[in-house]
Amino acid sequence: MRFYQNLLYKFKRLYHFFKTGLAKGLISEIRYRFPARKLKIIAITGTDGKTTSSTLLYQILQTAGKKVALVSTVAAFVGEEQLDTGFHVTNPAPDQLQRFMRRLVDGGYEYLVLETTSQGIYQYRNWGIFPLIAGITNVAQDHFDYHLNYKNYLQAKAMILRLADHIVLNKDDQSYEQLRAILKTSDSKISSYSREHKIEPQVEKALKNKFSENYNYSNGLLVYELSQKLGLSVADFIAGLEKFAGVPGRMQEIISKKHFRMFVDFAHTPQGLEAALTALKKLAGKGRLIAVYGCAGKRDKSKRPLMGEIGVRLADYVILTAEDPRTEDIWSILREMKENLSTGHNKVISLVDREQAIAYALTKLARAGDIVGIFGKGHEQSMNLGGVEYPWDDRQIAQKYL
Numbered sequence: 001m002r003f004y005q006n007l008l009y010k011f012k013r014l015y016h017f018f019k020t021g022l023a024k025g026l027i028s029e030i031r032y033r034f035p036a037r038k039l040k041i042i043a044i045t046g047t048d049g050k051t052t053s054s055t056l057l058y059q060i061l062q063t064a065g066k067k068v069a070l071v072s073t074v075a076a077f078v079g080e081e082q083l084d085t086g087f088h089v090t091n092p093a094p095d096q097l098q099r100f101m102r103r104l105v106d107g108g109y110e111y112l113v114l115e116t117t118s119q120g121i122y123q124y125r126n127w128g129i130f131p132l133i134a135g136i137t138n139v140a141q142d143h144f145d146y147h148l149n150y151k152n153y154l155q156a157k158a159m160i161l162r163l164a165d166h167i168v169l170n171k172d173d174q175s176y177e178q179l180r181a182i183l184k185t186s187d188s189k190i191s192s193y194s195r196e197h198k199i200e201p202q203v204e205k206a207l208k209n210k211f212s213e214n215y216n217y218s219n220g221l222l223v224y225e226l227s228q229k230l231g232l233s234v235a236d237f238i239a240g241l242e243k244f245a246g247v248p249g250r251m252q253e254i255i256s257k258k259h260f261r262m263f264v265d266f267a268h269t270p271q272g273l274e275a276a277l278t279a280l281k282k283l284a285g286k287g288r289l290i291a292v293y294g295c296a297g298k299r300d301k302s303k304r305p306l307m308g309e310i311g312v313r314l315a316d317y318v319i320l321t322a323e324d325p326r327t328e329d330i331w332s333i334l335r336e337m338k339e340n341l342s343t344g345h346n347k348v349i350s351l352v353d354r355e356q357a358i359a360y361a362l363t364k365l366a367r368a369g370d371i372v373g374i375f376g377k378g379h380e381q382s383m384n385l386g387g388v389e390y391p392w393d394d395r396q397i398a399q400k401y402l
Contacts, residue, residue, distance in 0.1 A: 009148055016123040025094035025127025035101035036128045039109065042226060043129065043160050045116045046137030046170075048272040049219040053137055054115040055247050056223045060240030061111055064232055068111040069104050071097075074247055074379045078104065091120020094127040118143055118156040126160060133229050134164035135222050139175035140271035144300040158182045168193065168225050172218065191229070193221040206238045213251065213279035215272075249378030251276065254395055256402035259368035260287070264394045266378025268296070268323070270306040273375060277314040280373050287369035288316040292361050293376045294354070295337055297328030297384075308337035312344035315373075317365055319349045321357035323376040324384040354383065355397050362401040374398060 029036075044054045051073045058070040058077065070077040071092065077083065092100070104112060116126060139154050147153040158179060161167045167183065169176055171194040183190070195218065207220040220241070227237045246252065254262045261283075267276040273293065281289050291311050295304045311318035320334045330352040338348060351357040361372050374394050377383070383392035 005148055009152065013122060020094060021124035021127045025098070025124055028095040028098035029128045032098045032102035034128065035098060035105045036130065038105045039101060039112045040230075041112045041114055041129060041131045042230070043114045043116050043126075043131040043134040043164065044137070044222075044226075045118070045121070045134070045157050045160055047140040047142045047269055048267070048275070049137035049215060049222075050115045050117075051266075052216060052247050052250055053135070053219045053222050054113050056220065056241070056244050057226055058113045059244045060223065060227055060232065060237055061113070061230070063240035063243055064236040066111050067107075067109045068113065069100075069109050070113045070115075071100070072113075072115040072247075074249070076100070078107065078109070091115075091117045091123075091125045094125055097125070098128065116160050118153055119146055121159045122147075122156040129160075129163065131160065131164040133166045133168065133226055134161045135168035135226050136161065136170060136173075136175070136179070137219060137222060138170055138173040138271065139179075140269055141303050141306070142269045142300065144302055145298070154178055155182060165189070166191070166229055168222060168229070170194070170218065170222065172196070191225060193218075193225040195221065197221075199224065200234055202238065203234060206241050210241055210244065212283070213275065215275040215279070216251070247379070249380070249395070251279070252378075252395065254398045254402065256399075258362075258366070258402055260366040260370040260372060262362065262366075262372040262374070262398055262402065264374050264378060264398065266380075267293075267375045270303050270310055273307055274310045274314065276373065276375060277310065280371050281314055284369075284371040287371060288367075289314070290317045290319070290361050290365050290370060290372045291315040292319045292321060292357050292372070292374045294321045294323030294325075294330075295333055296324040296376075297326035297330075297333060301336060304333065304336040305338075305340040308348075309340055312341055312347055316347065317349065317361075318347055319351055319357045319361055319365075321351050322354045322383070322385070325386075326384045327387050354392075354394075358394070358397050359401045362398065 044050050054072045061068040075082050139157055167190045169179055169192045171192040207217055211217045211220055224237055249264055249266050251263055251265045265276050267273045295307055320337055322330050334350045366372050377394045381393055382389040
């Protein structure tokens with residue numbers, strides 16, 4: 001069975017070479033007169049932290065006076081203008097991306113910060129993109145429903161790195177040595193960042209002032225290394241960092257008059273959830289941490305028990321609920337999230353209705369000094385129930401009950 005799954009996986013790559021790469025990418029590249037060749041493209045990939053890193057680099061370049069655009073999970077920006085591109089995915093189709101880049105070239109833009117995903121890379125959605133620099137945040141468990149295993153997932157990420165003139169790797173991440181082996185390139189083409197590396201004291205201070213979470217501090221180190229490779233000064237980096245207002249739906253605090261605090265975050269992987277809960281647990285101090293989240297339907301099932309265990313280990317209460325169940329039975333998803341729990345069942349509450357779950361956390365459980373974290377949807381504006389997209393925003397629902 002595994003043999004045929006791997007064979008099908010390799011066939012999909014060939015299929016997309018013709019369907020997506022040649023039929024859409026090459027034709028659009030010719031139609032829009034090879035716009036990527038006239039831009040300095042910085043590609044950022046990884047499992048968690050891509051959007052924060054991409055948006056921060058965009059902010060720093062913009063603050064430094066560069067004409068820069070951004071394509072990320074949350075939005076596309078041309079200069080200071082936020083666009084409704086109609087992409088609806090992090091990695092747009094190659095014809096959309098080529099048209100977008102032509103607009104940048106015609107507008108005299110110099111830089112494009114491009115967030116890239118493993119599926120987009122694998123499917124040739126980045127056709128014609130040869131980044132000036134490519135950086136990676138981390139590679140943890142995700143998208144195994146598509147890539148089948150960690151090795152394939154890592155190799156998909158490496159595809160965009162190979163195309164770059166220079167590569168920036170995370171030396172603190174489990175992927176570092178494996179990526180070095182996969183890339184098989186000269187040391188001069190690769191640089192790395194790490195919490196153990198010595199950096200300028202003023203940069204370290206600025207990063208710690210901006211980011212209290214270890215994972216965001218690491219994202220900041222990546223962006224600092226990228227900015228150095230782009231020739232920006234320390235002053236440019238710090239000025240952009242100080243202006244950085246964060247990313248909607250990424251550890252976003254929902255302000256209210258309640259005596260507890262509430263955050264919305266996009267964490268939807270085991271590594272991302274553990275990092276977010278660890279940061280909030282520290283912030284809560286003597287208060288309790290209440291976590292509300294689920295797992296997506298028709299996606300990597302192997303991470304479901306891990307997500308359940310992480311919540312029970314780090315939070316005081318865990319409310320498991322719907323998160324884009326698609327056509328899967330929500331109760332079945334929640335059972336899979338709890339199937340490896342040997343202790344902590346008294347901490348877990350299962351409420352399949354996500355609004356009911358959020359309302360219960362905010363009106364029944366939370367008390368003064370507590371922190372409530374709602375995870376998995378972040379900035380997203382819809383939820384898939386039964387294969388149909390319905391309007392949804394965790395932040396609006398939270399405000400309703402605050």
